[in-house]
Each structure stands twice: as structure tokens, then as C-alpha cells.
Amino acid sequence: MSGYGEVMVAFILFSVIFAGMVIMSRMLAPKNPYKEKLDLYECGSPILQGGYKMDIKYYLLAIMFTLFDIEILFVVPWSVYARGLGIIGFIEVSVFIILLFAGYIYAYVKGALKWQ
Amino acid sequence: MNSPILFYLLAFLLIGSSLMVVLSKDIYRASFWLVGFFLFFAGLLLTLHAPFLALTEIIVYSGAIAVMIIFAVMLTGKYANFELSGYSIAGVLIAAIFIIEIMLIIKDVPEFKNFAFAFASGSNARAVGISLFSGYLFPFEITAILLLVALFGAVVLAKRRKQ
Amino acid sequence: MSDAVIGALIFLVKFFLLFAIISVFVLYATWYERKVIGHMQQRIGPKRVGWHGLLQPVADMIKAFFKEDSIPRDADKLFFWSAPVIGTVFAMMAALAIPFGPPLVLFGRHITLDVVHLPSGILYMLAMLSLVSFGVIFAGLSTKSKYPIIGAQREVAQVISYELILATALLNPVIMAGSLDLTKIVDAQSHLWFIFYQPVAFVCFLISMFAVSARVPFDLPEAENELVAGFMTEFTGMKFSLFYFAQYVVIFTVSMLAVIFFFGGWLGPSFLPPVAWLFIKWAFFIFLYTWSWGTFPRYRYDQLMNISWLILLPIVIINILWTGFAIQFGLPYLH
Numbered sequence: 001m002s003g004y005g006e007v008m009v010a011f012i013l014f015s016v017i018f019a020g021m022v023i024m025s026r027m028l029a030p031k032n033p034y035k036e037k038l039d040l041y042e043c044g045s046p047i048l049q050g051g052y053k054m055d056i057k058y059y060l061l062a063i064m065f066t067l068f069d070i071e072i073l074f075v076v077p078w079s080v081y082a083r084g085l086g087i088i089g090f091i092e093v094s095v096f097i098i099l100l101f102a103g104y105i106y107a108y109v110k111g112a113l114k115w116q
Numbered sequence: 117m118n119s120p121i122l123f124y125l126l127a128f129l130l131i132g133s134s135l136m137v138v139l140s141k142d143i144y145r146a147s148f149w150l151v152g153f154f155l156f157f158a159g160l161l162l163t164l165h166a167p168f169l170a171l172t173e174i175i176v177y178s179g180a181i182a183v184m185i186i187f188a189v190m191l192t193g194k195y196a197n198f199e200l201s202g203y204s205i206a207g208v209l210i211a212a213i214f215i216i217e218i219m220l221i222i223k224d225v226p227e228f229k230n231f232a233f234a235f236a237s238g239s240n241a242r243a244v245g246i247s248l249f250s251g252y253l254f255p256f257e258i259t260a261i262l263l264l265v266a267l268f269g270a271v272v273l274a275k276r277r278k279q
Numbered sequence: 280m281s282d283a284v285i286g287a288l289i290f291l292v293k294f295f296l297l298f299a300i301i302s303v304f305v306l307y308a309t310w311y312e313r314k315v316i317g318h319m320q321q322r323i324g325p326k327r328v329g330w331h332g333l334l335q336p337v338a339d340m341i342k343a344f345f346k347e348d349s350i351p352r353d354a355d356k357l358f359f360w361s362a363p364v365i366g367t368v369f370a371m372m373a374a375l376a377i378p379f380g381p382p383l384v385l386f387g388r389h390i391t392l393d394v395v396h397l398p399s400g401i402l403y404m405l406a407m408l409s410l411v412s413f414g415v416i417f418a419g420l421s422t423k424s425k426y427p428i429i430g431a432q433r434e435v436a437q438v439i440s441y442e443l444i445l446a447t448a449l450l451n452p453v454i455m456a457g458s459l460d461l462t463k464i465v466d467a468q469s470h471l472w473f474i475f476y477q478p479v480a481f482v483c484f485l486i487s488m489f490a491v492s493a494r495v496p497f498d499l500p501e502a503e504n505e506l507v508a509g510f511m512t513e514f515t516g517m518k519f520s521l522f523y524f525a526q527y528v529v530i531f532t533v534s535m536l537a538v539i540f541f542f543g544g545w546l547g548p549s550f551l552p553p554v555a556w557l558f559i560k561w562a563f564f565i566f567l568y569t570w571s572w573g574t575f576p577r578y579r580y581d582q583l584m585n586i587s588w589l590i591l592l593p594i595v596i597i598n599i600l601w602t603g604f605a606i607q608f609g610l611p612y613l614h
Binding site for chain 1: 159162167168170172175176179180181183184187188191241242244245246248249253256257259260261263264266267268270271273274275
Binding site: 003004006007009010011013014015017018019021022024025026028029030031032033037038039040041058061062064065068069072075076078079080081082083084086087090093094097098101104108113 | 290294298343344345346347348349350351352353360363364367368371372375394395396397398402403422423424425426435436439440442443446447450453454457458459507512513516517518521584588589592593596599600603604606607
């Protein structure tokens with residue numbers, strides 16, 4: 001057992017410890033619920049339905065975030081062996097990054113990143 | 117832990133959480149189980165000795181795509197409850213076709229018959245880098261184009277929605 | 280005893296040692312922050328419980344255990360119970376991979392000073408840190424209450440801004456060290472710390488470091504003056520404390536990352552042991568957090584997104600290309 005096996009064991013241990021803490025405090029603490037206490041914050045103000053919509057632009061940013069995340073993870077295999085892969089590898093990865101950077105510039109020029 | 121028990125445990129958790137994704141009525145709960153699904157899937161990839169792929173999977177799928185899905189639901193600003201009953205027959209059919217297809221593919225591959233069911237301990241990022249930048253150079257650059265097209269599509273879509 | 284049993288025992292000892300270190304840190308970080316912030320604002324800070332309030336965190340912990348655990352009527356029970364645990368567990372999981380010093384050799388055994396030694400340690404830590412935010416998001420969504428939902432939405436907006444910068448800024452030291460292994464990254468700095476090669480990447484990392492731990496210039500999800508307590512408005516007792524616990528663990532981890540990636544980790548003159556050097560440098564970052572808390576106003580979240588998408592992202596991407604170029608052609612690179 002080494003490496004990720006230990007990670008798995010640690011995950012189970014941590015889950016047990018912290019869930020145990022929450023449950024223990026639930027058992028130790030006094031319980032005295034009544035209607036007003038179980039209401040939401042601010043005198044049980046009505047739950048949020050349909051309000052507080054966000055701009056579609058945030059979703060665009062979420063998509064761009066995903067794409068750039070994938071890009072960075074494609075760069076990682078190069079980065080651990082940048083010296084060994086030499087100039088050819090550097091040119092390849094530059095083409096990869098610059099292509100996506102072109103997309104970024106396109107989004108910028110189209111005004112997708114601007115805020116009114 | 118060199119036994120298939122690990123595989124069966126992870127597979128059981130995987131199937132359980134993916135069923136919860138499909139069966140939950142509340143879409144936020146579905147996204148919760150989706151994150152769990154991605155985690156167990158990463159565990160399965162670790163037993164296949166692909167740690168780089170497993171970590172990448174967590175970062176991209178749980179860290180970015182699940183967040184994107186939750187964000188998309190938030191954009192509607194509603195607690196949407198979805199009824200999936202209208203699509204269940206089509207869904208089962210597609211799933212059945214998919215399963216048969218995969219079984220036909222893996223039937224003849226000898227590697228699938230003798231796994232070592234244990235967690236990986238090394239790092240294969242360097243090996244991935246070497247093969248990516250020598251053997252699979254063209255697919256690698258095509259991926260960039262693919263991502264670029266997705267980006268263009270997102271920008272065009274967002275711009276059109278606004279008008 | 281067989282080799283595997285000894286290995287498992289060593290793992291358990293290291294595991295509980297880390298747990299103890301982090302618990303003590305979290306307890307006394309709250310005391311220290313209240314004290315420092317108090318003096319920054321011409322107050323005294325905690326003083327009643329124990330000498331200069333040193334027992335205050337213990338009292339707080341006992342109080343958290345015995346506080347009534349109130350669950351709102353309309354709360355989603357699954358989210359409400361699991362969100363604090365998710366956040367804390369993954370924050371602790373990220374801390375597992377921190378190396379606290381060079382590998383030791385004890386009784387002929389090679390012992391690494393991290394609980395779990397992973398050759399792709401930084402990737403693992405980034406993955407775990409990205410999962411911490413789900414605790415916040417699900418906590419905000421658990422009750423259909425106003426402020427928590429706004430807090431969760433801000434957290435999502437924050438995640439899609441900083442996480443990219445964090446990963447990309449850390450990639451520069453990785454390129455220079457040629458490894459994802461945290462121990463090897465420290466070893467690669469034996470000539471000169473990476474801060475001198477990568478000042479730009481360090482500044483980008485520093486900014487996203489405050490965002491990843493949701494601390495004062497970027498504490499948007501919990502912005503206590505506008506959103507009450509943001510995502511944890513409806514939580515009480517132990518669950519509430521666990522959110523704070525998770526936040527301090529993230530602060531611990533990210534400060535360690537800053538030291539390991541840019542300030543040479545445990546490297547230093549030999550009159551102090553390596554672990555001492557690591558913690559001295561790390562304490563500077565902990566102070567930086569408190570300092571910024573006492574100094575900066577909060578940014579709006581569109582401002583945070585502007586900072587990361589319009590300024591930091593182009594800078595870090597160009598920085599990666601520059602680092603790759605410098606590695607290939609050896610321009611300012613002294614190694």
C-alpha cells in the first residue's frame with residue numbers, strides 16, 4: 001500500500017473523523033426547536049424563487065474557464081519534461097497555447113469580456 | 117489490496133452515484149451525485165495505473181465541468197425540478213446499445229482480462245508528455261483547434277442571446 | 280513485523296501528526312488573528328480566558344460542540360449535513376501531500392516527511408483544492424435562503440476566475456524544476472529561489488492565493504458586512520466551525536505551496552533545522568493574510584473577474600511561453 005492507496009485510506013479516515021464530529025455535536029448539544037427557530041434568517045423571509053438572475057456572460061466565462069483548464073492540463077505533460085522535449089516540443093506547445101490565446105483575443109475583441 | 121474487491125467496490129459506488137444522478141428530481145442534487153461520480157471514476161482510473169489521467173479527470177470534470185453545470189442552473193435563477201419520464205425509454209435503448217457496443221469492443225482485447233487491481237503509486241505525466249509530443253502530435257494540435265472552435269461557439273452564442 | 284505493517288504504522292503516525300499540527304494551527308490562528316487585528320485597530324483583542332486570552336480558542340471549540348444544531352425547516356438535509364464535511368475533508372486531503380522537510384533515513388528506512396508522497400503532488404493538491412469549493416457551493420444551495428444563495432453564486436464566479444491563474448502560475452516553477460514532485464521542486468531551488476526567476480508568476484499566485492482561501496480582498500462568498508455570513512448564514516455550532524476549519528486549512532496549505540514553489544521550501548542556512556526554515560517562511564505568509572485583512576477593502580466580484588480574466592490570465596500565459604523559451608535557449612536562466 002503506497003501512494004494513492006494511502007490517499008484512499010486517508011479519505012475514509014477524514015470522512016469518519018469529521019462526520020463523527022458533526023454527529024457528536026448533534027448528540028451533545030441541547031435540542032429545543034420551535035417554529036420561529038426553524039425559520040430562515042431574517043424572520044423566515046420568503047425563499048428565493050426566480051429572483052437574482054445572472055448575466056449570460058458569466059456562463060460564457062464558465063465555458064472559457066473549462067477550455068483554458070483543459071489547455072493548462074495539456075501543457076502539464078510538456079512542462080515536466082520541457083528540457084528533454086527540446087525546441088521542437090517548445091514550438092509545438094507554443095502553437096497550442098497561441099491558438100487558444102487567439103480565441104481569447106477573439107472573445108476580447110467581440111466584447112465578451114467587457115462589463116457594462 | 118491486490119484483489120478485484122477494490123474494483124467491485126468502486127464500480128458499485130460508480131453505478132450507485134450515476135443512478136442517483138439520473139433519478140434525483142432536484143437538479144442540484146443531481147450535480148452533487150455527479151461530483152461523487154467523477155471522484156469514484158478517478159478512483160477507477162487510479163486502479164488502472166493512470167494517475168495523471170485520474171487527477172486530470174478530477175480537475176477538469178469535477179473542478180470545471182460540474183461547476184459549469186451548477187452555474188448553468190443558477191443562471192436560470194430557479195429551483196427547477198425535472199421530469200425525465202418522457203425520455204426514459206429512449207434513454208434505456210441508447211444505454212443498451214452503448215453497453216453492447218463496449219462489450220463487443222473489449223471482448224477481443226487481452227489486456228482487459230488480466231488487470232492488477234491495485235492503486236498506482238508512480239507518476240506517468242512524463243510518459244504522457246513523451247508520447248503526446250512524439251507519436252500523437254497531430255491529434256494534440258487538432259485538440260487546440262477543437263477547443264478554439266468551442267470558444268468561438270460560446271462567444272457567438274452568448275452574443276446572440278444578448279440581442 | 281513485516282514491512283507492510285511498519286509502512287502502515289508510519290503512515291498512521293504521520294497522518295495523526297499532521298492532523299494534530301493542523302488542529303493546533305487552526306485553533307491558535309483564530310486567537311492570533313483576533314489579537315493582531317485587534318492591535319491593528321487599536322483594540323486589545325481576546326484577553327479574558329487564560330493569559331492574554333490564550334485559552335480562548337479552546338473555549339470556542341467547547342462552545343461549538345455544545346451549541347444547538349438548528350436545521351431550517353426547508354433545508355435540503357443531504358446538502359446541509361454533507362457540505363461542511365465535504366469542505367473540511369478535501370481541504371485536509373490537500374494538506375496530505377505537503378512535504379515538511381527533506382526525506383529522513385531512520386533505522387535504515389527511507390521516510391518522507393509528507394503523509395502521502397505522490398510524484399505528481401502539485402496536480403493532486405490542485406485537484407483537492409478545486410473540490411473544497413463544492414463544500415461552499417452546496418452549503419449555499421442547501422437552504423433556499425437569500426444570502427447563502429448569493430454567497431454560492433459568488434463562490435462559483437470566484438472559482439472560475441482564480442483557479443486557472445493558480446494552476447498556471449504554479450506551472451512556471453514546474454517547468455523550471457521539470458517535475459510535479461514537491462520535494463524535487465524544492466531541490467531544484469538549491470542555487471536560487473524561484474521567486475527571483477519568476478517574480479511575475481509569484482505575484483499572480485499571491486493574488487489567486489487570497490482568492491482560493493476566500494480571505495480579505497476576495498472574501499466574496501461570506502462577505503459579512505453585506506451578506507451576513509454568506510454561504511454559512513444558516514449554519515450553527517459544529518457545522519459552522521467546520522467551515523472556518525476548512526478555510527484555515529486551505530490558508531495553511533496555500534501558504535505552504537507559496538513557500539515550497541517560490542521561496543525554496545525548507546532550504547536555508549544550516550544553523551536551524553529545515554523544518555524550522557519552512558515554518559519561518561510560512562509564518563510570513565500567515566501574517567500576510569492577517570495584514571491584508573486589516574488593510575484592504577473588499578473587491579466586488581466583477582472586479583475580481585476583471586482582474587483575473589483581463590489582466591492576470593494574459594500575463595500568466597505569456598509568462599509560460601517566456602519560461603519555456605528561457606528553458607530552451609538558456610537566456611536569463613542560471614542553472
